[in-house]
Amino acid sequence: MPQQAKASLRMLRITSRKTRLVADLIRGKDVTKAEDILRYTDKRSALPMLKVLRSAKANAVNNHDMFEDSLFVKAIEVSEGPTLKRFLPRARGRADLLRKRTCNISITLEERSGK
Numbered sequence: 001m002p003q004q005a006k007a008s009l010r011m012l013r014i015t016s017r018k019t020r021l022v023a024d025l026i027r028g029k030d031v032t033k034a035e036d037i038l039r040y041t042d043k044r045s046a047l048p049m050l051k052v053l054r055s056a057k058a059n060a061v062n063n064h065d066m067f068e069d070s071l072f073v074k075a076i077e078v079s080e081g082p083t084l085k086r087f088l089p090r091a092r093g094r095a096d097l098l099r100k101r102t103c104n105i106s107i108t109l110e111e112r113s114g115k
Helices: 016-026 031-039 046-063
Strands: 004-012 071-080 084-089 095-100 103-111
Touching: 004 046, 016 031, 016 046, 016 071, 016 103, 031 046, 031 071, 046 071, 046 103
Parallel strands: none
Antiparallel strands: 004 103, 071 103, 084 095
């Protein structure tokens, strides 16, 4: 089994549904291409995902002695994190429940063989 490098981010205050849209853009791409895509994507979750991707790349190069040019995004997973529950005051003494959702991002990089 080839070596893999991982990085993750927990408790990102963006919903997992919105973050998965950005994750789908870079799944299976080379790291340099994925960085370019994230740098020019106009979504709020693109910047935190770029930071996680760069962290995984640094883990691969520094901890696992992998070559930066041959790395690609093997897996990217966006899961739901804990939901923060808040109350919003409404008319006539009532209150509505606000759900501030969070998500967890984990990225796994691997080296492409035989280029």
